[in-house]
Amino acid sequence: DGGITQSPKYLFRKEGQNVTLSCEQNLNHDAMYWYRQDPGQGLRLIYYSQIVNDFQKGDIAEGYSVSREKKESFPLTVTSAQKNPTAFYLCASSLRLSDTQYFGPGTRLTVL
Amino acid sequence: KNEVEQSPQNLTAQEGEFITINCSYSVGISALHWLQQHPGGGIVSLFMLSSGKKKHGRLIATINIQEKHSSLHITASHPRDSAVYICAVVTGNQFYFGTGTSLTVIP
Numbered sequence: 094d095g096g097i098t099q100s101p102k103y104l105f106r107k108e109g110q111n112v113t114l115s116c117e118q119n120l121n122h123d124a125m126y127w128y129r130q131d132p133g134q135g136l137r138l139i140y141y142s143q144i145v146n147d148f149q150k151g152d153i154a155e156g157y158s159v160s161r162e163k164k165e166s167f168p169l170t171v172t173s174a175q176k177n178p179t180a181f182y183l184c185a186s187s188l189r190l191s192d193t194q195y196f197g198p199g200t201r202l203t204v205l
Numbered sequence: 206k207n208e209v210e211q212s213p214q215n216l217t218a219q220e221g222e223f224i225t226i227n228c229s230y231s232v233g234i235s236a237l238h239w240l241q242q243h244p245g246g247g248i249v250s251l252f253m254l255s256s257g258k259k260k261h262g263r264l265i266a267t268i269n270i271q272e273k274h275s276s277l278h279i280t281a282s283h284p285r286d287s288a289v290y291i292c293a294v295v296t297g298n299q300f301y302f303g304t305g306t307s308l309t310v311i312p
Contacts, residue, residue, distance in 0.1 A: 135302035149298065181246060191236050191295040196248035
């Protein structure tokens, strides 16, 4: 089955720890994205990548880092510098930038 | 200031009603997307528009580029349509999302 997967679905971490969220797609898409969703707010773009070995900051990149070493994978690291990391994180991919995006099921991160 | 405004924020309808959700934006765009988010959090892309009108089943999306406005219509609404509907616009490499319209369809 083609699709985009995120793991885990729920993640708990202690304050001050870095944590990496996984995102994998087998759709052969060039572009991948990471979004953050908070209650009552729209999706906010953290980082995006148009192609392997390239990525760009979105609106709220501070406290986050990404890598794009493989076309299929776009992991997001939430660092201890992120002041309010508790949120719902969504990964998406599209054939090219601005094409229809396909979303993963999301990871709900709670920092205790 | 939000680049994308949706209305209404919340909407309750009786099964079978015709529903309209509106999206206005303030930037020049290359594309507009309508997304559906179910209570579990999963998001599905419904439409991508750059002009005119698209139809898929009971869903119709229209866009007026001059007025910077798009509408999503649901005909013969059903309880399974209950979800949050999100409008998103793309301008260059920038993405802007509305805060969503929460729709509840009552049997």
